[in-house]
Amino acid sequence: MDLTFSEPELAFRDELRAWFAEHEPGQEPHGDEDAHYAWRRDYQRELATDGWAAVHWPVEYGGRGATLTQSAIFFEELGRSGAPMMANVLGVLLAGPTIMAYGTPEQKDRYLAPILTGEEIWCQGFSEPDAGSDLASLKTRAVKDGDGWVVTGQKVWTSGAQYSKWCMLVARTDPEAPKHKGLTYFLMDMDQEAVQVRPLRQITGESEFNELFIDGARIPDENVLGGVGNGWRVALTTLMNERAGLAFFLQVRMRQLLDRLIGEAMARGLLDDPVIAERLGQMHLKAEVLRLTAYRGLTAIEKYGEPGPEGSLTKWMWSETNQQLTQLAADLLGPVALQAGARWSYELLRARGNSIEGGTTEVLKNIVAERVLGLPKAR
C-alpha cells in the first residue's frame, strides 16, 4: 500500500503544473454562453498544441499514452488550475476511445485528429424522450437506402449539439430483432437540413443541452461504427468511458467549492458554531471519502484490469455530496447565496442535475445491486 505518487507520476504532475502556470486561461466570460464556449474551445486548442488535450490517448493518435493514474492526475490538475474543461470533452472522452476501439483505419484517420484540436466538436445522440434509463428501448429509426441510411427520430439531453459537427448516434436498424440486438452506432454529420437542434432551457436558465429533431437525415455506409446490429456493444464502450476520467475533475471542483464555503464560513465566524462545524466537517469527510475511493478504484483497474466494488460508487457519492454542499451553502450564507446570478445560487440549481445526468442515482443503485452485489434483477 502506497498512497503517494511515484517519481514518474510526480514528474508528470510537475510538468503539468508548470504548463498550467504558463497558460493561464484568462477571464471566464459570464452571461454569454457562446463566448463561454469559445473560451473553452480556445483553451483546448492550446492544450492540444502541447499534447495535453487527451493524455490518455495513445501517442500515435496525438495523446501521451498516459497511465490511468497519470490521467487522473491530469484531470485533478486541470480542475485545480481553474482552467475550463475541454470544449470537446465528449469527443475526447467518449467518441475518440470508441472510434479507437471499433473504428476502421479510415475512420481513425478521418476523425481522431480534429477531436483533439477541438476543430470538430462531438455530441452524444443516445437518450430519447421515451428512452432514458431504459436506453435500449430507443425508437429512432435508420432505414437502408442505397449506399447509406436514412434516419428519422428524436434525441434529447444532447449536450453541446449546437456547436457540434458530429453526433454519436444510436438508432434502430432492425425493428424485428430483440431490443438490444437491432441497434447500430452511427457517426452522423450534424451539418444537414434534416437535423434540427432546439436548445432546452435548464432550471439554471442556461442551455447546456438540446433536443435533436432528425427528419430523413442521411448517413453513408462508411459512417457505421462497429458493424450493423452491433450498436448496443459499441454504445456500452462509450458509456463505460463516460465515468472514467471525469470523476477526478469533478472531485477536485467539488473540493474547491467546499474550500470556498469553509472560507466564507470562517470569514463570518461560523466555524465556532458546533452545529455548523459538524455539518461542514461531514462534507469534508464525504469529499475525502470520494477522493480516496476514486483512487482505490484506480488501483483496482490498474492491478486487476477491472474496477472493484468501490468503482460503481463514486458517481453516486459525488452527486449526493455536491448537492448537499450547495444546499449547506444556502443554509449557512442565507440570502446572499440565493440572489439570482450569484455563484452559490447557480451551483445550488445546477447540482440538481448531478443525480440525473450520466445515470440517475436510482439506476446506479440498481447497477450496484445487480452487478456488484449479485442481487436478482430489480422489479
Place this chain on the structure above:
Amino acid sequence: MDFDLTEDQREIKDVARELLTARSPWAKVRQAAEAGEYDAALWRELVELGWAGIAVAERYGGQGLGAVELGVLLEELGYACAATPFFSTAVAAAAIQAGGSDEQRARWLPGLAGGELSAGVGTAELVIDGHGADVLVLLDDEGARLVASPDAESLVAIDPTRRFATVSADADGEALAADVGDRVRAALAAEVVGVCQRALEMTLEYVKDRKQFGVPVGSFQAVSHRCAQMLLYTESARSTAYYAAWAADAEPQRLGEAAALAAAAAATGAREVPASAIQAHGGIGFTWEADVHWLYKRGEVDRVLLGGPERHHAALARAAGQRLAVPAG
C-alpha cells in the same frame, strides 16, 4: 500510487479468513457469548500464530509488522465477531510499540506478544478487557496514558462477545505519545470494516434466498437499494480505515486527520450497516437466533469507543479551516 493491500497483506487476510471460518463460526461465537467467556482455545491458537504481537518489533518478540497488517487482522476478527481478547492485546501492544518509551516497551511488549500478559484498551468509562488486565491503554480528551495494575470494575455491556470494565477517570498513569489515540481509533475503524462487511454479506445471502410474493425479496428495490447503501457505508469505512492504517505506518504527520476521517466513517457504518442488516432480515433479524445482532451490538459499542461521528466532523472542519487560513507552501 497503489491503494490496495500488498500480496503479503492479502495473504495474511486470506489465512485469517480461512482460519476463523473454520475455528470461529457463529455457533462458536454464540457459545462463548452465551457463556460469557472468551474462546480460550481460539485465543491460544492466535497467540501461537504470533498475531498478538503482529505490530510489535521482533526484538520484543513480535512479528515486526505495522498498522496495516494489524488492521487486516482486526478486520477479519471483526468479520468473524470472534470472542477473543485479540483487540485489547494486539492494539495495546501496537500502541506501546509506537507511542511508549523503551522502558515501557521492554516491560510490556514481550508478555503481550507472547500472550502471558493481558491488556485493556478504551476510555475510563469503557475499557475493553479492562477487568483483571495487567496494563491499560486509556484514552482521554488530552491524549493517552498507560496504567499498570489498574483497579478496574467489571461492566457488562450489550456486546456479550467481549468483556468490559470501567476505571476511575483519575487513575494514575504514564503518558504515552500524543498520537496513540489516533492509532487506537484507526484500529477500531479497521474492526468496524469487518463488522460491516459481514453484516452486508449475511444480508445479501438472506435477501437472495428469502421469497415473498413468489420472488426473492432482494429483487425489490426498497431492499436492493438498502443493500447498495450498505455497500456505500462499508466501502467508505474501508477507504478511510486503510488510509489511516497506511498513514500510521508511512506518514504519521497525516495520521491525525486520517484517523478522524476513519473514525467518523466507521462510527456511521458501525451503526447503519448492522441496523440495516436487522431490518432486511425482517422478523427473523429481531430474534436471538439470527446472528446479525452480535454485529449490531459490536458496532454500537465500537461507535461509542470511536467517540461518535459528530465530534470528528467538527474537528475535521476546523482542521480544514486552519489549512485554508495558511497559504499552501
